[in-house]
Amino acid sequence: MNHVIKANEVSLTYNYTNRVLKSVSFELEGNKIYGLLGRNGAGKTSLLSVLSAFTKPSYGSITIDGEEIFENSKLTEKIVFVRDINLEVEKQRLKKYIQEISVFRPLFDHKYADYLIKRFRLPTDQAVSKLSRGMQSALHVIIGLASRAPITIFDEAYLGMDAPAREIFYEEVLNDYMEHPRTFILSTHLISEMESMFEEVLIIDQGKLILHEEADVLRERGTSITGSAEVVDQFTAGKKILKEQSLGGTKKVMIYEELSAKEREHARQVHLELGPITLQELFIHLTKEEE
Numbered sequence: 437m438n439h440v441i442k443a444n445e446v447s448l449t450y451n452y453t454n455r456v457l458k459s460v461s462f463e464l465e466g467n468k469i470y471g472l473l474g475r476n477g478a479g480k481t482s483l484l485s486v487l488s489a490f491t492k493p494s495y496g497s498i499t500i501d502g503e504e505i506f507e508n509s510k511l512t513e514k515i516v517f518v519r520d521i522n523l524e525v526e527k528q529r530l531k532k533y534i535q536e537i538s539v540f541r542p543l544f545d546h547k548y549a550d551y552l553i554k555r556f557r558l559p560t561d562q563a564v565s566k567l568s569r570g571m572q573s574a575l576h577v578i579i580g581l582a583s584r585a586p587i588t589i590f591d592e593a594y595l596g597m598d599a600p601a602r603e604i605f606y607e608e609v610l611n612d613y614m615e616h617p618r619t620f621i622l623s624t625h626l627i628s629e630m631e632s633m634f635e636e637v638l639i640i641d642q643g644k645l646i647l648h649e650e651a652d653v654l655r656e657r658g659t660s661i662t663g664s665a666e667v668v669d670q671f672t673a674g675k676k677i678l679k680e681q682s683l684g685g686t687k688k689v690m691i692y693e694e695l696s697a698k699e700r701e702h703a704r705q706v707h708l709e710l711g712p713i714t715l716q717e718l719f720i721h722l723t724k725e726e727e
């Protein structure tokens with residue numbers, strides 16, 4: 437079932453002075469894979485923590501299907517929030533640990549968890565505390581996926597995983613999403629690895645939501661334009677320029693603005709080369725420090 441998540445002017449202040457979320461509002465219609473991007477300290481974990489009702493916002497609210505989620509167990513059982521919890525003191529063996537956690541997850545699929553344990557090659561005969569850093573992350577991912585919660589939130593869940601393990605994580609999110617459509621919200625720094633998974637992207641910068649857009653629209657809007665400097669300048673005058681690079685008489689400019697068919701045709705006629713820009717490039721330029 438689809439659930440609409442709404443953030444209504446959410447602000448969060450730590451220790452009375454440190455305002456880490458600043459009036460964040462958005463609506464997620466659900467049954468999609470959302471990417472939450474932001475630089476270190478931007479407020480991603482804080483926002484996800486509020487979204488999953490672990491933290492009460494200092495101002496504003498989060499609702500699911502119109503109902504406030506904080507201290508609402510009927511709604512919070514629909515959410516799984518996977519983050520980097522230290523398992524150093526966890527003396528249980530893997531299967532027992534999963535067994536105990538699954539009691540609180542009404543839709544937990546044990547067969548799928550067993551399959552994932554094999555896929556990630558996790559040893560079942562060791563105490564959880566003895567698992568390596570990447571294996572502990574894989575365990576969190578297994579619990580997150582096998583919980584089949586209608587709203588599944590992964591906060592940089594790949595930390596410590598090597599490239600093959602991250603690949604398994606991405607594949608399993610996509611496969612399981614196809615088979616059991618639900619809402620995924622994934623925060624990440626590894627934009628180039630994960631961008632093709634996202635249907636919508638939210639970018640948070642210094643506690644503010646600076647962008648919420650469909651990934652396809654972002655891909656269409658971001659364009660690089662290369663050619664003779666004078667022609668490039670004429671073509672891009674008045675457009676939202678993200679970055680300029682010059683080499684001799686040649687210039688490359690990245691813009692964030694959709695070009696009409698007429699503009700594209702004009703670019704071709706004046707020998708300008710148009711190319712896509714990646715979400716990573718867009719992210720870097722939208723969140724860079726003011727000079």
Ligand SMILES: Nc1ncnc2c1ncn2[C@@H]1O[C@H](COP(=O)(O)OP(=O)(O)OP(=O)(O)O)[C@@H](O)[C@H]1O
Nearest residue numbers: 450451454456474475476477478479480481482483
């Ligand atoms: N429990 C806390 N008490 C006080 N300040 C906190 C607390 N948790 C986070 N902060 C501060 O809130 C801000 C946002 O932190 P948050 O962890 O949400 O960012 P993030 O985007 O997830 O960062 P990263 O990508 O580095 O994990 C930071 O300035 C951080 O120092």
